[in-house]
Structure formats: C-alpha cells, structure tokens
Amino acid sequence: MAVHITLPESRKKSAVPDAPKHLVTPGDVITTDTGYMRGHGTYMDDDKLKASLAGVVERVNKLICVQPLKTRYNGEIGDVVVGRVTEVGQRRWRVDVNSRLDAVLMLSAVNLPGGELRRRSAEDELMMREYLQEGDLISAEVQAIFHDGALSLHTRSLKYGKLSQGVMVQVSPSLVKRRKTHFHNLPCGASVILGNNGYVWVSPTINDEKTESSGGYEQDLEPVPSTDREVIARLRNCILALATHKLLLYDTSVLYAYEASRQHQVKDLLQPDIAEKVADDTRQRLQMESG
Amino acid sequence: MCHKIRHPRYWLILPFKMAGLEIISDQGYRIDGRRSSELRKVCARMGVFTQADGSAYIEQGNTKALATVYGPHEVRKGRGKIQHDRAVVNCQFSMATFSTGERKSRPKGDRRSQEMSMHLRQTFEAVIVTELFPRSQIDIYVQILQADGGNYCACVNAATLAVIDAGIPMKDYVCACTAGFIQDSPLLDISYVEESAGAPFLTVAMMPKSEQIVLLEMNSRLHADNMEKVLDLATQGCKDVFAVLDRHVRDHVSESHALMTAS
Numbered sequence: 001m002a003v004h005i006t007l008p009e010s011r012k013k014s015a016v017p018d019a020p021k022h023l024v025t026p027g028d029v030i031t032t033d034t035g036y037m038r039g040h041g042t043y044m045d046d047d048k049l050k051a052s053l054a055g056v057v058e059r060v061n062k063l064i065c066v067q068p069l070k071t072r073y074n075g076e077i078g079d080v081v082v083g084r085v086t087e088v089g090q091r092r093w094r095v096d097v098n099s100r101l102d103a104v105l106m107l108s109a110v111n112l113p114g115g116e117l118r119r120r121s122a123e124d125e126l127m128m129r130e131y132l133q134e135g136d137l138i139s140a141e142v143q144a145i146f147h148d149g150a151l152s153l154h155t156r157s158l159k160y161g162k163l164s165q166g167v168m169v170q171v172s173p174s175l176v177k178r179r180k181t182h183f184h185n186l187p188c189g190a191s192v193i194l195g196n197n198g199y200v201w202v203s204p205t206i207n208d209e210k211t212e213s214s215g216g217y218e219q220d221l222e223p224v225p226s227t228d229r230e231v232i233a234r235l236r237n238c239i240l241a242l243a244t245h246k247l248l249l250y251d252t253s254v255l256y257a258y259e260a261s262r263q264h265q266v267k268d269l270l271q272p273d274i275a276e277k278v279a280d281d282t283r284q285r286l287q288m289e290s291g
Numbered sequence: 292m293c294h295k296i297r298h299p300r301y302w303l304i305l306p307f308k309m310a311g312l313e314i315i316s317d318q319g320y321r322i323d324g325r326r327s328s329e330l331r332k333v334c335a336r337m338g339v340f341t342q343a344d345g346s347a348y349i350e351q352g353n354t355k356a357l358a359t360v361y362g363p364h365e366v367r368k369g370r371g372k373i374q375h376d377r378a379v380v381n382c383q384f385s386m387a388t389f390s391t392g393e394r395k396s397r398p399k400g401d402r403r404s405q406e407m408s409m410h411l412r413q414t415f416e417a418v419i420v421t422e423l424f425p426r427s428q429i430d431i432y433v434q435i436l437q438a439d440g441g442n443y444c445a446c447v448n449a450a451t452l453a454v455i456d457a458g459i460p461m462k463d464y465v466c467a468c469t470a471g472f473i474q475d476s477p478l479l480d481i482s483y484v485e486e487s488a489g490a491p492f493l494t495v496a497m498m499p500k501s502e503q504i505v506l507l508e509m510n511s512r513l514h515a516d517n518m519e520k521v522l523d524l525a526t527q528g529c530k531d532v533f534a535v536l537d538r539h540v541r542d543h544v545s546e547s548h549a550l551m552t553a554s
Contacts, residue, residue, distance in 0.1 A: 025540050027463030027500040041460060052420055052460035054544050069547050071458035100363040100427045148425050246550040
C-alpha cells in the first residue's frame with residue numbers, strides 16, 4: 001500500500017486585493033444612530049448598535065446586518081435540501097439538515113407509493129419505517145418554518161425522495177450559490193444535487209423516464225459501472241477542492257473544476273497542492289468568463 | 292545557582308536547586324526574560340479543523356490549547372437538557388496526557404477538569420447570545436496540549452476564537468489573563484514555574500470592550516492593599532490579549548472574504 005507523506009507547509013497568505021469595506025468583530029459598535037433596524041448578527045446595547053458576529057456589515061436601506069463567514073444553515077421557504085433521517089416519530093421523520101434544529105418531514109408531506117391521493121391512515125403510520133429509516137438520505141424542499149426555527153420539509157414532487165446510489169459531500173452552506181435549479185445533469189456523465197444546506201449529492205445520471213413511474217419510492221440498486229464511479233469520485237474531489245478554497249459552488253464552477261482536473265489522477269486531487277491548482281484554474285476561468 | 296535543562300519545548304528545573312531560584316532578578320527580569328508587566332507571546336490560528344463548526348489553536352508562551360465548537364445543533368443525548376427559550380452550552384475541558392511534566396493518568400473526569408469545565412460553561416453562557424437558539428445545544432471542547440501556567444486563560448482565549456469561527460453570536464470577546472504578586476510587585480501572565488513558587492495569583496476573564504469581568508478566580512491569599520494593583524494589571528493584560536486576538540480575527544475574516552468574493 002502506498003502512503004503519501006508531506007512535510008508541513010506554512011500557509012501562504014494569498015494576495016488580498018483590498019480589505020472589505022466595513023469589517024466588524026463581536027462587540028464592535030456599528031452605529032449610534034437609532035434610526036436603523038437591526039438584522040442578524042447585531043444587538044442593541046444602550047442605544048448603540050453592536051455587532052455579535054465577525055463579518056462584513058451589510059446595509060439595505062434601514063436594515064443593518066452582519067454576514068458571518070460560516071454559519072449553520074438557515075432555511076428559507078423553497079430551498080432544496082439534502083438531509084439524513086435521524087429519527088422515525090409519530091407521523092413524522094426528523095431529518096438532519098445541518099441547521100440548528102433538525103427538520104421535520106411530516107407523513108402527510110410525502111408521496112404514497114403509486115401516487116395515491118388519500119388521507120394517511122394508521123397502516124401508513126406503521127409502514128413509515130419501510131419507506132425511510134434512520135440513516136437514509138433524502139432530497140426535499142422546505143415547505144414552512146416553525147416558530148422555533150425548525151424547518152418543515154416536503155417531497156411532493158417526483159424529483160425529491162430517497163437517494164440511493166451516490167456520494168454525499170458536506171460543505172459550508174454559505175458556499176452554495178442560490179440558483180433557479182439545484183438539480184444538475186452534468187455533461188461529464190453524473191448528476192449533482194447542490195443542497196442549499198451545504199450537503200451535496202453526486203450520483204450517476206438520473207434517467208428522467210424511470211423516476212416518473214416509480215414516484216420516488218423505488219431505489220435503483222443496479223450496479224454502477226466503473227466509468228461512472230470514476231466520474232463521481234472525480235467530481236467529489238473537485239467539489240472538496242473548491243470548498244477548501246472557498247469558491248462558490250454552482251453548476252458552472254463544478255464543471256470547470258472537473259475539466260481542470262482531467263489532467264490529474266482522481267486520487268491526486270486530494271493532495272493540497274494539486275487541489276489548490278485546480279481551484280486557481282477554475283477561479284481564473286470564471287473570472288475570464290465574467291470580466 | 293540553578294541548572295536549567297533547556298529542552299526545545301520547555302524548561303525543566305531540577306527540584307533540589309529551587310531554593311536559589313529568583314522569580315525576578317535584580318534588573319527586573321523574570322526567568323523567561325520578560326518584564327513584570329509583559330505578556331507572553333501569543334500565536335493564534337482559526338479554522339484548524341474543517342469538520343467542526345468552529346475551531347482554534349492558541350499558544351501563549353509554552354502553553355498550547357486547542358478548542359473546537361459544534362453547534363448550535365439539536366440536543367442529542369437526554370431530552371431533559373432541552374431549554375425551551377435558550378440554547379444549552381456544554382463545555383468539556385481535558386488535558387492531554389503528555390501536556391505536563393509528569394504523564395497525566397486521567398485526562399478528563401478528575402475534579403479539577405470538571406471544575407474547569409464548569410467555569411468555562413459559566414463564562415460562555417454569560418457571553419453567547421443563547422436566546423437566539425431555543426431548544427438547541429452548543430458544544431465547546433477544549434484540550435490543553437502543553438501546560439505551562441495559565442491553562443484556564445489559554446482555554447478561554449482559544450474557545451473565544453473557536454466560537455467566533457463557528458459564527459455563533461457573542462456579546463463581546465472573552466479574554467483571560469493571570470496576574471500574581473511576588474516580592475512586592477505585581478506580575479502579569481504567570482508561567483508554571485512562577486505558579487509553583489507559591490506566589491498568590493488571580494485569574495481574570497473579562498469582556499474587553501465593555502470592561503465587564505466575567506469570571507475572577509483566586510485560590511491563594513493576597514493582602515487587600517495589593518488587590519487593586521494586581522486586578523488592574525490583570526485587566527490590562529486582558530486588553531493586551533484582546534488586541535492580539537482581534538487583529539488575528541480581522542486578518543482571517545478579510546482574507547476569507549476576499550477568497551469568497553473573488554470567484
């Protein structure tokens with residue numbers, strides 16, 4: 001077995017172009033003007049608006065808030081999330097979505113097998129464990145938010161449901177760019193679900209015709225060919241490389257990273273210097289496209 | 292005088308020579324070459340672990356502490372701990388077995404560790420804005436990798452950086468520092484040798500911008516006349532530590548922000 005050993009390197013300070021405009025740390029006074037509304041990351045203390053997080057101050061008209069670098073996922077209605085079932089309860093499942101409280105997936109918010117539309121009965125409650133157990137991965141959409149901040153999910157569309165064969169990657173939620181769609185069928189031969197909560201799911205290309213009929217219940221457990229597996233492994237390493245270098249994740253950046261990584265072996269992408277090179281190439285290409 | 296075996300990591304003073312040890316020399320220098328109101332060198336790094344929500348590593352002289360923060364997340368073990376209106380802060384303090392001169396047999400679970408864990412929890416419950424996260428839990432784990440005096444202070448400073456790294460709102464920083472009183476002069480930032488020489492010292496944890504003391508601990512006897520001098524020196528030391536930590540946090544945030552917005 002080959003073991004790769006590297007000596008410790010001192011971290012390179014990347015050339016910082018300019019400091020952010022208004023950088024605050026906890027306890028800093030943002031303003032003493034009382035006309036502002038306080039948003040996330042601020043608190044009032046004796047007529048002074050102070051910051052409670054380390055980050056950049058954002059001002060939208062009269063609302064002042066502080067954006068931190070990384071934070072747990074704060075759900076919005078309509079977000080696509082990938083989560084892991086932690087508990088099977090009475091008429092609901094509890095799902096871990098990297099937020100400060102577990103999300104709730106009600107029994108009435110999932111599709112029944114065969115797509116029936118009827119009231120959930122006691123037999124359905126007893127069959128809950130046959131559908132989703134502790135440890136299963138699902139993709140779902142945020143339907144509502146409870147008053148204490150817990151999310152309520154639903155899998156009412158055929159594209160949501162239990163995820164079977166693939167790889168999950170955990171990144172920070174602030175790195176996933178908000179787009180119109182979070183389900184991407186990449187031309188390199190794999191599908192990617194970029195959950196807003198930072199959980200990313202990479203799987204073999206989803207065949208749209210197959211999912212229409214099963215209704216999200218059946219799992220495709222056919223063995224995945226090794227070419228697909230290699231594509232998935234390469235994508236996973238690319239996503240990790242982008243996340244380590246704090247690049248925003250969306251379909252274009254993931255695709256560019258994949259193309260930049262083709263010259264390296266899949267396992268070499270885990271090494272820090274090669275990952276940095278892939279991330280830099282992607283960043284340059286994105287800047288060229290935009291600028 | 293006294294033999295000092297200069298190991299690259301820490302100094303080992305042979306016990307039978309301690310009678311001739313001078314904490315402060317005639318010129319006013321301490322054993323490690325500092326003046327009486329000088330802090331030890333502080334090196335800090337945030338974001339050490341990627342799998343934790345927040346993490347930080349700090350070195351104060353030869354004392355090294357590592358802190359990791361998880362949360363806020365759902366309360367896992369024991370539904371009895373859930374508070375309906377605020378988050379539960381759970382702290383655990385441990386010392387690595389190789390951290391002291393003699394190998395420590397019980398890294399955590401002994402009375403001193405439990406007392407330290409309780410002090411840390413009280414400190415951070417006062418500073419973290421827990422009302423924003425009802426029914427959830429915040430875990431803070433601190434480990435001392437090398438102990439050379441000021442263990443609690445290094446823990447508090449490391450945990451502050453880790454909580455900031457995790458994006459958990461706090462009212463202010465918490466910075467901690469020790470100050471002692473030896474040979475009629477107050478000393479700042481006591482090291483292990485000075486602690487074991489038997490001089491009284493106190494530990495102060497405070498919020499530097501609002502100048503409020505969060506925790507004050509003293510386990511020895513100090514004359515009331517000297518208390519004010521020592522306390523003033525300790526608060527000044529906390530503000531000096533804050534200056535170092537704040538500069539580090541600002542550098543870290545501006546660098547990460549530049550990386551994120553460059554794409």
